[in-house]
Amino acid sequence: MEEGDGSRFPFPFKPYPIQESFMDALYAVLDQGKVGIFESPTGTGKSLSLICGALTWLRDFEEKRRKEADRLLQAEKKKGGSEEEGNGCEKTAVQGEKGGPEPDWVSEFVQRRAEREIVNKLKDEEIKRKRREDMLEKTRLNAKLKHSMKRKNNDDDETEKLLQLSMQGAGSEVSSHEEEEEELIVADYESEEENTLKNRLCGGDDDDDDDLEEEHVTKLYYCSRTHSQLAQFVHEVQRSPYGSTVSLVSLGSRQNLCVNPDVVQLGSVQLINDRCMELQKNKHDKKKKSEREPKRGRGSVMVTCAFSSYEKMMSMRNDVLATVSDIEQLVQHGRATHTCPYYSTRLAIPAAQVVVLPYQSLLHAATRKSSGIKLKDQIVIIDEAHNLIDTVTALHSSEVNGAQVCRAHSQLTQYCERYRSRLKAKNLMYIKQILFVLEGLVRTLGGKVGRNPVTQTTQSGTELLTINDFLFRAQIDNINLFKVQRYFEKSLISRKLCGFAEKYEGSGVTTHSAFTNKENRRTEGLGHFLQNLQSKAAAPPEHQVAVEDRTTMASPMMLVESFLFSLTNSNKDGRVVMEKQACLAHSSVKFLMLNPAVHFAQIINECRAVVIAGGTMQPVTDFKQQLLLSAGLSEERIVEFSCGHVIPPENILPIVLCVGPSGQELEFTFQTRDTPQMMEETGRVLSNLCNVVPGGVVCFFPSYEYERRILAHWETTGVLQRLVAKKKVFQEPKKASQVEQVLSEYTKCIQHSCSTGGGQSGALLFSVVGGKMSEGINFSDDLGRCIVMVGMPYPNIKSPELQEKMAYLDKHMPHLDGRSPGKALVENLCMKAVNQSIGRAIRHRGDYACIVLCDRRYSRGSTLQKLPEWIRTSTHTHSSFGPAFASIRRVWCVCVCVCVCVRNL
Structure with missing residues (x-):
């Protein structure tokens, strides 16, 4: 590991300038307690920048707190016996505060008193922490003693149980059935008001329990959409300079973390959750029952989870905090030690410096509470946040x-x-x-x-x-x-x-x-x-x-x-x-x-700082208006940061194509897109591109229905046969389980054609915007040398849900640039989908690709402004096909020559 020259951020290699700028901006947002919207294209090391920038701030923050605590404690020791003298001066100090300018000694006294209060608070916290540790140690000891006594009682009662079973005969079956019935009956219910009154009458107080709860250290909550993205982030932490020093815990669902084979085999998420909670309830009920009736010796057996031993979970909890592990590593550890990773990871949350978890666990208040997540004065980083608004909306619909x-x-x-x-x-x-x-x-x-x-x-x-x-x-x-x-x-x-x-x-x-x-x-x-x-x-x-x-x-x-x-x-x-x-x-x-701002406001109000990050965050007006400003956040507390790409400008060629090869204007409106002329012109555009672009060409259609109609038309007119003659054609599958197979065949076809040459030159993949291949799939290198966007994927304007959303925004949001918020929402939804799709091509520093936007409406200024900056600055608009095709052919001729030279070397 090495640090960049002159950099204050530890980094596994010398960071790019845009990474330095990213980490500087991130550090400032965390230090000043603001809300940041960060955009960093895929391939620019966004994850590492987040890790190193945030953990550097956390390291400095903890160091400042330690130094401040040491300074106050040292000052307290030096004062020694001056406490009584200070108390004697208190009355005089108060009198000085009531009138006239304060003398210097009064100001010094007030400062000393404030420092003394902080020291006392630190001492109180230390006492509470000590009490918690003692109680946890007693709990572990009691658990061991109870385990030993349980084994002894089981041995002593075995004969009695066998005798009871032989005497009861069929009666034992009735007893077992009765106990199973008892589990299905709801317990006596008391309302919240009744519970409060009962606690007051009985003198009940839960303050002691709150004191004994383990204190949460200052931490980073990092969340993303999928478990694979979370695992990738954990691997980046492992290879970062902080991999051996940070305490990190990965949270997941029972479906991902459960190691009990009897529960996992149920398959359904709902069934797994229900069975797990039932087993945990049985464990607590069995404990209470054994305390009430230690030697009933009945024939029924209350099944509990064999993987939820408290001693083993505490041991695994310590292992989790000591070593950075992803979900798969946690499951392997749980199986090897016969311990539940699901509950072990939750025990580790208070002491962890980084908590990695899915969107749903953080954005839903009830899930946060059940998981033991506390956001007060903590840091939240939401990655892959381009669809954050949709996620919050869906979670609460x-x-x-x-x-x-x-x-x-x-x-x-x-x-x-x-x-x-x-x-x-x-x-x-x-x-x-x-x-x-x-x-x-x-x-x-x-x-x-x-x-x-x-x-x-x-x-x-x-x-x-x-x-x-x-x-x-x-x-x-x-x-x-x-x-x-x-x-x-x-x-x-x-x-x-x-x-x-x-x-x-x-x-x-x-x-x-x-x-x-x-x-x-x-x-x-x-x-x-x-x-x-x-x-x-x-x-x-x-x-x-x-x-x-x-x-x-x-x-x-x-x-x-x-x-x-x-x-x-x-x-x-x-x-x-x-x-x-x-x-x-x-x-x-x-x-x-x-x-959705109603629910997101809870996170903003509790956290010290919130970072919303993604590879493509444009257009950001939706995030600001619908999530942040609507949640009561002031404009001054919002920070926007967007960096360029690490690729050279000549490695990307974005083109807005307004006209096809035969002069047909390209505008895929609802009225014109189904005409034979428009479909045939689209086929001519693709045919020309496939003639000059090597490797893979990915063509995105606005919907599955339009893809079906245009392919059917091409098949009858011979366009599809011409395309197949040049490139092998693949189509995005309708079933998610078939995506990997199609991608594998698509990749093998391109690799084979690039290595052998001749015949079919690469492959052509038909996909759909917002489909299974428009997000999370990398078409890097030869897999995506050209991305073609057919039309603009506007959402269904006739949808009652969308119409109601537009009406709500028009009523409650301010108008920007003379346009209604409802109409802006429709265009923003369209461009978000476009940005996600065209971002599939450039995935690393040495990558290069051409992006063809087939629709004259992309040339509008308001639309171009919603493209990512690193694409927008290189975009060329062509009102005729000839110059556009010439620029594409010129670029690929140069690229092919370079590839041939490299291959010959």
Whole structure:
């Protein structure tokens, strides 16, 4: 490792000037507690710049705190016995403060008193830390003692248990069944007001628990979209100068971190979460039960997770803090030590300096709380943030269809009937309120509960309502949804209902004597009813998969719960979209979050500084208006930084092509793009490009539908055959599981043609903007020597959701440059998608490519300004095809000559 000459930032090599500027700007944002929007193109070492710049600031910040604490402690020691003298002067000092200019000795005294308060605070924190360490040590010791006693008790009770089993016979099965039933019943519920009153009457106080909670050190929270991007960041940390000194923990979902084979095999995220939480609950319930009844010796066995030993998790927690590890390394460690990585990593959060986690874990308040994430005075870095607004919006939007609401109502009804005699009045009251709400949801969709939603017909149409209007329409405006929300959270009714449905749905219902004949018929009817919901004859094949997946992969009550939580948002911040289809089962209600700033404001207000970074952040006006300024942030606290690329300017040739080879004007509007003339002209453009561009050409279409239509036209007119004669043609697959295979074949074809020459020269890949290959895929080197953008991928302006979003922005956002915020949103969404697609080509310093934007509308000044600066400054607009094609041919002739010379050497 070496540092750049004269650089204050440790770096694995001499940083580029743009990296130095990036780290300087980042350091200033963190030091001044601001919010920064950072744009650094892919291939410029953005991750390393973030790591070295942020960790250098953290190192300096901790060093300043240590020096300040040492200075104050030393000053306290030097003063020695001057405490009494200072106290004697206090009255005089106060009198001096009331009138006239203060003498110097008064100012010195006030400063000494402030320093003394800081010293006392440091001492108090040290005492608390010591108490926490002592308590943790006692907890570990108690756990070891309990483990030893448990083994002894198990040995002593083995004979008694066997005897009990032999005597009880069939009775033990009844006991086991009763205990399983007990797990499904919601516990006695007390509202928040009742709990508060009870604590006051009983003198309950949780302050001691708060004191014993481990203190969070100043840290960096780094988040990105996918686990692969997070793993790449962790690897960059490992090879950075801070790799051996920083304490880093990687967080992930149970699906990614669980090492219990019995749980992992469930597959579904929802099932894995439910089973894990059930096992953890069993562990706590078993502990409480053993304390109450240490020697009952009953025949039932309460299953717990064998990987969640506290001693082992604390040991793994220490290993995690000592060595920088990614998700895969954590899973390997967990399997080797028979320890749960999911909970071990959460134990490591307070002491970690860097916490690496996915978007969802940071941007959702409930997830932050459950994960133990505390943002107060911390640093948050959000990488790959080009779709941050969409992510926040999606996280706080929700949707539920008619089949799921009916299923939730049927399950809860039977649950209530099954356990009515064992449920307390408070639980019954809230369950009846939830049933009433579910009936209201079905009623708004034009159906009735208790009937098969597949056979219930509704009048098709889409309607948008405010939250208040929807509550009135559903006739549930008299229900306090905030109290219902707390009941969901405290009672865990959704999870219990999921367990109830899993146990009794379909088969095995009639074997339990606890059911009456009437109850048996009802529960059996539920099984047949649910099977009918998934009847393939009742729905079109393309719609069946979506409905079945949503029904089977997630608990219906959990989806309903999420939707009801959404309705507690402010009336102006969201809308409810009612979409009625031909039948009730396929109709849906969706909550659309219009103001993501409401939720992002929590992060901004708590954190010391926030950094929003990405390879392509243009246009940044959306981030500023919709996320930052709307969250109450002042313009002075926002810092924008954008750097160029490390490639030489001659390595990129962006061209706006206004006219095709035959003189046809290229403007792919809704009225002209489907005409035969426009489709054939597009084919001529591609044919000419494929004749001169070696390696790979990637062509992006604005939508899957337009790609289908234009390829069908080319096939009938012979254009596609001409393209195949020059380059092998590939098409983006519709299934995500097939992407790797297509990319692999595309890569092999290009590598083979580049090494052998002759015949087909490379490959042509047809893709779609916003599709599976427009983000996260690298078309570096010969894989993407030319990127062609056909038309402008504007979103569907007729979408009710988009229209409502535009109306909201027009009402609440200021007009810029004389244009309405709604229209600006449409163009910004288009250009964000374009920027992501064309950025697939240039991936490192030595890369080069040509970018062809086929649409005269790209030549407009307002549109060009929304291209990344490093592309915009090199862009050339051509109003005729000849000069444009000549410049492309000239560039590739030079490049081919250079490649031939290098190959001969």
